Amino acid sequence: MIRLSEAEITLRELGISDPSEIDLEAIAWTLNARVKYRPLDGCEARIIGHGDQAIITVNSRSIPRRQRFSLAHELGHWRYHRGRLLVCRSDDIGRAGNGQSSAERDADRYAADILMPRYLFQPLAKDHKKFNFQTIRSLADLFDTSLTATAIRAVEGEISPSLLVCHGMQGRKWFVRSPNVPEKWFPKNELDSDSFAFDVLFGNAVDDASPRKIDADSWFDRYDASRYEIREQTIRTAENEILTLILIDDDQMLNESVTSYSRSRR
Template sequence: MTPGEHAEAVIESLGISSVEELDVEAIAFDAGVEVVYEQLSGCEATLVGVGDRAIATINPSSYRGRERFSVAHELGHWTLHRGRSFRCRVDAVEDNFSSSTALEKEADTFASHLLMPASLFHEALRGVDRPNFKQLSDVAQRFETSLTATALRLVGVDTLPVIIACYSKAGLRWQAAAKHVPRRWYLKDTVDEDSFAYDLLYEGKECRILGKQSADAWFTNSDADRYEVFEQCVRLRGDEVLVLLYLADSKMLSAGFDPTVGNRKYNEHGSYLAPRGRR
């Protein structure tokens, strides 16, 4: 079972069938994990287990989405990595998302499925065919999750042709694309001056709606100028913007391998190649 399947199985075994029933402390308690909120230094959450009981200590936050994610993350460690203790920096999903630790990523995936189980998430997204941040933040509010975690879950369920990316002025921090979006589309390392993200990042100009944009503002591919995408962005903490790209043009989804983009992560057979100098 994958970490996501583990989490979905927990939800199913508890018979949870509505968003309101996603009480993460109760779910943890049922699994033998007592949740304690206590100021921690140097980390956001810890897990200490003895036998079949464990205590998850969570740094209190005024932001409930963060606390919930931390609890679900520790429960992920308890379910997937029993027998070990953890000190985690689960203060923001994006930090772990860019973390290289496999166990942290597994706990994050578990948390994301536990807090947004597939069936309930699909239900919440019913009727959404061209997603925007307003809709995503409504969904995030319902599930009490962060906007970033919710956007990443949207990518994970792979129902819509979306790419989520985080940029700062220093460049691309991380990205995630729905599985059915071809890996040939290669994001630029820094935000393009023509993008709405640039306006937000450098001029503080809000990007209230999903707007049409030439694909060559986003992708390095030489044929990108033949296509249009939809773009919206929001500011995250500090000097970062979260970008949502919606690939409405089905031709972009059937475009073949592009050998012209440099420093690729995938070869023409779709095999993963270790990235060089780029995450």
């Protein structure tokens, strides 16, 4: 049974039972927040509150799905950080990893819960026989969310034992893992030249049509990684950025003792 977050409880109280019913402006209105769309320079959204009333301004120059996540993110600030003037830059919203402040992580978590509530998301995700970027795209279209935000939600929702890793030209930017993947499986900072992802980012390779088998030591710098195979699927999300979905099918990788020696953890 899924334990509902505050955002999900709000949706349940509003009677929302289908992704198409998630009207963010209407939800904001019930929370005493008015929404405006204006061109913004240097930020994706901002919120100004006074008492129990707030005005949220969203960058009208951004694509619609980006606007939706930004609005949901600001609703998270309204719930958790009242009394503060917050201006959210592009890099502050929807950025996974340790570089985020606790306030931004709280707001992102709220946004994910309001846009992709688990009581709707997980049953729909599990209806798909395979877990790959095709499934993630289907869910993104259903919930009207970005591919990256949807992928993070799916990986963290234990749909399948997996990691999602983002790389740029300078190395790994961030990653998330499923709760059922032990922390010892920590991806390398730099892309291995043997990985399929390397050819997508630095070569002329196109996006992977489906996950492909590869030795685990192409992704994990552990003495025992060479024993295993994983599946890897990589897509390009920007000119100099890729996302890789790493799928772990071997139960031994998931059940092994976490005390084994690791050569490197960066």
